[in-house]
Amino acid sequence: MAIDKTAASTADRAPIASSQHRNGSFRFDLLSEDATTWARRGRITTGRGVIETPVFMPVGTQATVKTLHPDEVRATGAQIILANTYHLMLRPGADLIREAGGLHRFMRWDGPILTDSGGFQVFSLANQNTVTERGVTFASHIDGSRWTMTPESVVDLQLAYGSDIMMQLDHVLGLPAEREAIRDATERSSRWLERAIVALRETQPEDSTSVLFGIQQGGMEADLRREHAERLASMDVAGCAVGGLSVGEPKPVMHEMLEESTPLLPRDKPRYLMGVGSPEDLWHGVARGIDMFDCVLPTRLARNNGMFTIDGRITVTNAEWRNVHRPVDETCDCRACTEFTAAYLHHLLRAKEVLGLRLASEHNLRFLARVMEDIRASIVDGTFRERAQAFVDRYRPTSAHVTSPLPAHRNGGGER
């Protein structure tokens, strides 16, 4: 299932642009750019394997992609997974993971792992959080214990995990917020990135191949987004993330923020849109220059009986699926669709049986992996805009805000 048909066709072409870190053990190669959008086809090489981009990264918050065995995650076509610094610090603790030989060994995932910094979780999950210039203090959502995270401690935690791609600690604000508060948080995030870079330089073991990504913030203020993108572009990081989007704003606003941001980010580094992952958003994000995505949606949706199809989300526990003795999606090559009927999934999920959650999770991850395969292929063969349009026209989103046109802009630079 995990075969990427686009890999071979771009392998022998000289990259349009490249960057490398940690003596070349981490590398990004820009392989192809779309002529009518900002969509780009690239390849990230890490110490633990290659990632064809654009890529969707399944989320394994607590050192497990919910309900799935790592072999199953791999079989959906996943090339890299996420884990969460905040959650793992609280439970089971960084020392335990270090003792276990790192996160890869602990959870038995031998591919690349990206670890979130915890900046977002501190504001969304923890209580009583207080930000000072030094860092952030907060109460654990599990037991109320007090913790502090600093830019330096977050680097240390991620080194303990053995993360392949580390994220800086950023100052995340709840929205709406005053423009001055947003500017303040944005500037603090930049200072914290500088400190993270220094901490990493001073403490990273010789044989570690971990690299650091910075995070652009700026709320929904176009000029702050631009300013912060320019500042981030000047920093010594391996990749650039766009944070603080998909937090409840209308989709056209998110798309506008992306259009303000990505053209200012370095062309030769990967760009990662944090927390975004509905099928239509993947097409829209790639069209605006994004290379990497993550989201809990596919697995969370599965736990709510939801499954992706080419026509939109369906709720398989609805009565209409009771007697459907064929797969949920006959074009899908996941185990749920090749081995079982919709009627059986309907039964399992109605009866609250775990196998139902597993199969729906596998399906949703496989669905997004196939979307990314289509995206990569269409960038290479010049059909990206057409296929993106066909997808968003057909896919029935659940939110009224979803329908935003593809970007009008033509890709500024780069030959094809």
Add this chain to the structure above:
Amino acid sequence: MAIDKTAASTADRAPIASSQHRNGSFRFDLLSEDATTWARRGRITTGRGVIETPVFMPVGTQATVKTLHPDEVRATGAQIILANTYHLMLRPGADLIREAGGLHRFMRWDGPILTDSGGFQVFSLANQNTVTERGVTFASHIDGSRWTMTPESVVDLQLAYGSDIMMQLDHVLGLPAEREAIRDATERSSRWLERAIVALRETQPEDSTSVLFGIQQGGMEADLRREHAERLASMDVAGCAVGGLSVGEPKPVMHEMLEESTPLLPRDKPRYLMGVGSPEDLWHGVARGIDMFDCVLPTRLARNNGMFTIDGRITVTNAEWRNVHRPVDETCDCRACTEFTAAYLHHLLRAKEVLGLRLASEHNLRFLARVMEDIRASIVDGTFRERAQAFVDRYRPTSAHVTSPLPAHRNGGGER
């Protein structure tokens, strides 16, 4: 993992005793008997494959062995699984399963399936149950809807499922009960069995290879157990089950009831002890002439963080396992033990992650399958008593009632 080392060694020996049903498509061969206990090594042949006995049967109440994919169940060494007539009648309904092409196709298990009759569930789960000579009426535990089960309707349901081994509807009593009430229920169960046999004869399709087992009851009354065993022995059934044990009585009482019952059951038919499945009970049951067992314990225990080890049950979420960076059981060949550490299982189960339930379930099923492999091998090589004693001496049960000696009796008949 599922290779049975004892299969080859007994394959070419002429059976000591045999019985067959449905034109030989169902067959039991008694292959070997222990010299110092009632333990027996046999083989059941069904339309869907061979079952080496003694055997433990994992339970898939709602058409799924909880948390596991059918391939995983098979990989633990399972040769046959159970499903439940009562649960499947209520949800998704027998018509739906018939429409889906039967239970095997619906749940994608191509091995044999035994279906419980629902007699026990009507008394343990349903409400407002009323028994008449005709059958039992009750209210669904799911939505309170009214249902009736008769000996005939239960045969019909099981034919709809396509069950390989069908169980008769029996009249199950809550204990303690008056001796006369027990006798009455026992006699009614015999009459219901006669009706089930007639119903099956009249309605079974030509190409169906399903067979029917009768159930012996009799509470904790030795003479009623004997009477009912003798009556059951005279009936035209493919196998004999012992019901109504392991319902809270002290283990020595259960063992006594078995010792009163099994010697009176036909030597050439399989004997099935219903609802029993703790590791020590498997050795004790086999020592008293039982060939088949089922129990929800391995999967239910897993959902309570419990795992079997050769030294007894452990609770892997206990603090002592937090830092154990080796498998829970280093001698075990299941995925939990070959791929992950106890520390990782501890973390997953503490964090309520589904993968933890899955791995613990696989381990517990594999543990019981290995116990049965040991039992089968030891009967053949004449070391059964010795290995049973070694097992029960070492295994630390959770119940004070568990420690009962192995039977003093020598096996009555049969050469070795």
